Amino acid sequence: xxxxxEESIEDNTxxxxxxxxxxxNRRGSKTEKKExxxxxxxxxxxxxxxxxxxxxxxxxxQLTLRAFVVGFFLSILFSFIVMKLxxxxxxxxxxxxxxxxxxxxxxKTWTKFLEKAGxxxxxFTRQENTVIQTCVVASYGISFSGGYxxxxxxxxxxxxxxxxxxxxxxxxKNPQISWMIGFLFVVSFxxxxxxxxxxxxxxxxxxxxxPSGTATxxxxxxxxxxxxxxxxxxxxxxxxxxxxxxxxWGFFQWFYTGGDNCGFESFPSLGLKAFNNRFYFDFSxxxxxxxxxxxxxxxxxxxxxxxxxxxxxxxxINDRKGDWYSADLSDSNLHGxxxxxxxxxxxxxxxxxxxxFVKVLGRTIYGVSKQLRDKxxxxxxxxxxxxxxxxxxxxxxxxxxxxxxxxxxxxxFAVGGYVTIAIISIIVVPHIFKPLKWYYILVIYIFxxxxxxxxxxxxxxxxxxxxxxYGKLAIFTIGAWAGASHGGVLAGLAACGVMMxxxxxxxxxxxxxxxxxxxxxSPRSMFVSQVIGTAMGCVISPCVxxxxxxxxxxxxxxxxxYSAPYALVYRSMAILGVEGFSALPQHCLQLxxxxxxxxxxxxxxxxxxxxxxxxxxPLPMAMAIPFYIGAYFAIDMFLGSMILFVWQKLNxxxxxxxxxAVASGLICGDGVWTLPSSILALAKVNPPICMKFLSRATNxxxxxxxxxx
Numbered sequence: 001x002x003x004x005x006e007e008s009i010e011d012n013t014x015x016x017x018x019x020x021x022x023x024x025n026r027r028g029s030k031t032e033k034k035e036x037x038x039x040x041x042x043x044x045x046x047x048x049x050x051x052x053x054x055x056x057x058x059x060x061x062q063l064t065l066r067a068f069v070v071g072f073f074l075s076i077l078f079s080f081i082v083m084k085l086x087x088x089x090x091x092x093x094x095x096x097x098x099x100x101x102x103x104x105x106x107x108k109t110w111t112k113f114l115e116k117a118g119x120x121x122x123x124f125t126r127q128e129n130t131v132i133q134t135c136v137v138a139s140y141g142i143s144f145s146g147g148y149x150x151x152x153x154x155x156x157x158x159x160x161x162x163x164x165x166x167x168x169x170x171x172x173k174n175p176q177i178s179w180m181i182g183f184l185f186v187v188s189f190x191x192x193x194x195x196x197x198x199x200x201x202x203x204x205x206x207x208x209x210x211p212s213g214t215a216t217x218x219x220x221x222x223x224x225x226x227x228x229x230x231x232x233x234x235x236x237x238x239x240x241x242x243x244x245x246x247x248x249w250g251f252f253q254w255f256y257t258g259g260d261n262c263g264f265e266s267f268p269s270l271g272l273k274a275f276n277n278r279f280y281f282d283f284s285x286x287x288x289x290x291x292x293x294x295x296x297x298x299x300x301x302x303x304x305x306x307x308x309x310x311x312x313x314x315x316x317i318n319d320r321k322g323d324w325y326s327a328d329l330s331d332s333n334l335h336g337x338x339x340x341x342x343x344x345x346x347x348x349x350x351x352x353x354x355x356x357f358v359k360v361l362g363r364t365i366y367g368v369s370k371q372l373r374d375k376x377x378x379x380x381x382x383x384x385x386x387x388x389x390x391x392x393x394x395x396x397x398x399x400x401x402x403x404x405x406x407x408x409x410x411x412x413f414a415v416g417g418y419v420t421i422a423i424i425s426i427i428v429v430p431h432i433f434k435p436l437k438w439y440y441i442l443v444i445y446i447f448x449x450x451x452x453x454x455x456x457x458x459x460x461x462x463x464x465x466x467x468x469x470y471g472k473l474a475i476f477t478i479g480a481w482a483g484a485s486h487g488g489v490l491a492g493l494a495a496c497g498v499m500m501x502x503x504x505x506x507x508x509x510x511x512x513x514x515x516x517x518x519x520x521x522s523p524r525s526m527f528v529s530q531v532i533g534t535a536m537g538c539v540i541s542p543c544v545x546x547x548x549x550x551x552x553x554x555x556x557x558x559x560x561x562y563s564a565p566y567a568l569v570y571r572s573m574a575i576l577g578v579e580g581f582s583a584l585p586q587h588c589l590q591l592x593x594x595x596x597x598x599x600x601x602x603x604x605x606x607x608x609x610x611x612x613x614x615x616x617x618p619l620p621m622a623m624a625i626p627f628y629i630g631a632y633f634a635i636d637m638f639l640g641s642m643i644l645f646v647w648q649k650l651n652x653x654x655x656x657x658x659x660x661a662v663a664s665g666l667i668c669g670d671g672v673w674t675l676p677s678s679i680l681a682l683a684k685v686n687p688p689i690c691m692k693f694l695s696r697a698t699n700x701x702x703x704x705x706x707x708x709x
Contacts, residue, residue, distance in 0.1 A: 059522035071135035078140035081671030086149030103132035138533030191505030208460025213511035217518030246669025259690035278630030289666030291640020305623030306631030347592035348624035351599030360458035435487025452506035467504035479577035488578035551678035
């Protein structure tokens with residue numbers, strides 16, 4: 001009916017126009033004016049017209065020494081930040097904006113100095129800014145995909161003792177810098193080669209959005225306009241102020257942490273009863289900053305999950321002690337209360353991961369088939385260049401496409417690189433992890449290009465990287481294949497690392513290709529920058545982890561400052577993969593079924609009600625995070641979101657412009673403080689004061705003991 005009605009309207013317009021020549025002229029003049037107006041609007045909105053008179057440097061000129069020097073130091077900074085988040089909550093916000101902003105500031109300051117001295121040979125361009133951002137993001141990305149807070153540390157004896165089962169030698173691999181660096185070097189690069197042949201399909205043919213890559217490109221483009229440079233300077237000044245505040249606040253707090261459960265981070269701000277159930281504000285500027293960056297729905301979902309678990313479920317299950325599980329078990333035993341916390345969280349994570357995997361895979365298959373179908377139909381039916389079937393490209397698109405296709409990366413190079421690294425990995429990795437046989441890795445690498453494409457394509461549509469989901473798939477399949485008696489737990493965790501590094505780097509490079517496309521950075525410079533950044537990350541991130549690992553005596557222990565909570569979650573998944581449901585405590589399986597189904601159901605409702613109402617429905621993955629960790633960081637993040645919410649109500653333009661800078665300053669300052677605090681711990685320099693909070697009754701007993709009465 002709609003098609004017929006449209007056809008009749010077109011026919012009536014055609015006959016009416018031909019019966020009145022004056023009407024044709026009037027309409028023609030209106031059409032011409034409309035086209036002129038559209039051209040004027042396009043000229044105003046065109047980014048590339050602003051840079052039209054600026055020469056685009058060659059791909060070799062985009063790769064400058066100063067870019068990689070700045071990238072190296074920023075990589076260290078962001079690796080500390082991501083490592084701290086990895087080892088505490090596992091929530092890692094996008095730091096692309098901060099990397100682009102700080103890269104712009106440092107190089108711009110340096111080039112201005114050289115320009116005044118008359119020594120500047122090459123001006124600072126947006127392409128070089130993109131190279132810095134790509135290098136930094138690739139480097140700190142290894143701090144996540146390296147698994148220091150998940151699968152890699154989950155292999156350690158520290159976590160194995162907490163899991164109680166499968167803690168013999170064949171299922172344990174303690175961290176060492178040498179094997180960590182070697183492992184990362186042989187598995188982190190192969191994902192880059194897997195996605196290189198698909199760059200034109202992803203960016204030009206399919207026109208995938210890659211929201212984070214697009215946002216970063218728009219930011220970098222704006223920095224290199226006169227107005228954008230002024231705003232960037234103000235943003236950096238704001239970031240610096242809050243960086244200083246956050247660093248000094250961390251330094252001040254350190255003086256009061258001279259013992260267990262001491263300091264502001266153990267302040268029972270909501271009462272001692274709430275504190276015992278991990279409900280308190282811990283005065284962490286990092287999580288306040290994370291709350292300002294994360295969308296409101298994530299912060300609300302995390303807080304809701306904390307209330308549901310620590311406020312309702314765990315106290316109720318704790319009342320069943322002696323009935324559902326032995327009263328002699330400690331709260332940290334997986335066969336006791338800890339088992340409910342860990343496995344119910346796993347059920348929600350797997351339910352959410354499975355749903356999104358199927359959804360993204362379905363959208364990928366549909367999208368690819370539609371693109372190929374449209375391409376075939378366009379190739380069979382000849383169409384005019386400016387016809388509706390083949391609309392004209394804008395000036396920006398024409399220029400970007402031309403330069404993006406200029407510097408090709410040969411197919412033989414990509415295929416040869418993939419095969420070479422795969423062979424090296426198949427030989428080397430089994431020597432690092434004995435239970436992970438060479439044929440397990442071969443099977444992973446056979447399927448990896450398809451999974452890397454799915455992850456890169458899905459990331460282009462939704463901005464979600466499902467790297468951890470593919471990693472969990474490897475845990476269960478390879479772990480079950482190896483079997484419990486042949487080191488299946490260690491094999492599953494190692495396979496998770498191989499898989500995560502492939503699909504994670506593939507989606508990261510695709511994001512960078514999109515950023516490079518929008519800033520006229522060459523695909524070759526993007527690839528080289530990603531390779532160099534990845535190489536930096538393979539060295540920097542293990543060293544940063546080693547500082548944490550050796551600097552804190554209670555590292556990895558429950559309720560410690562750096563407990564690495566997801567390490568136990570990942571090891572528990574591996575145990576579940578080789579042992580089955582017999583690892584679960586009583587009635588835990590039924591609860592896991594319920595929360596697994598609820599996770600899928602909630603996601604289904606979110607997708608069915610539309611965007612207008614979906615923003616009010618919580619995210620199951622975000623709800624699952626505090627189930628095991630606690631509620632303290634949820635309160636910090638919620639406070640951060642409330643600060644941003646009030647700020648936007650008072651002055652939205654200023655909040656949108658400077659909010660990310662404030663959040664980045666809070667995160668960076670606290671993150672940098674971890675370096676001197678780790679060094680002080682390694683040097684055995686202890687804080688002089690212990691600030692601890694006791695109940696009135698306990699305090700009376702302590703006073704009586706001290707007074708000798």
